[in-house]
Amino acid sequence: MIDWSHVAELRSDMGEAFDEVVEVFLQEVEEGLARLDPAGPAEDLAADLHFLKGAALNLGFREFAALCAQSETQANNGEAAKVDLPAVRRSYENSRVAFIDGLPKLAA
Template sequence: MIDWARVTELRSEIGPSEFEAVVDLFLEEVEALLARLREKPSPDLYEEDLHFLKGCAANLGFRDLARLCLKSERLAVEGRAEEVDLQPIFENYENSRTAFLDGVAGLAAEDSTVRRA
């Protein structure tokens, strides 16, 4: 579900405080897009929306979400947007988000322990 090697790599590259800002921005942008897709799905925008979501997900280690988005993006690119089922994307995001935030909280706790030692 989550590519923890990618998460650790990104966090190491940019540092814990910048990582937190990236996570906040990710959650804000992705949740706004998903809300729009739930409320006003627009198949003519699926290619663009799913490409954006795929990139965000892959960058932050949401491996399974990125794969689902890629599959759906390909349908849209092929002119088959009407075949795109967004429900698995919504469900995967919620599950991935929970796992990610729980795991990131563990990383932050490890940082606190290391700093105290």
């Protein structure tokens, strides 16, 4: 679910700024999730999913990123109505919990 080696590398590279990066990431992803609108233009949905995919990859949310990529492809292929937005949101929530729960173990 989480690419812990990527997270460890990011934490090492960012040093003291890591916690701030995580806070900004979580806020931006939650704002991006709030923008997801299956009734809006497919291009907007695809763009929001693309943003979420990139953000997820940056912080090692591997499964969430994969689901965003799959959903982005659906939206780009004219299948926006088939995008399972509740599954996207659940994947983020599950990833966020696993990430927050796992951070103390990473620091140990």
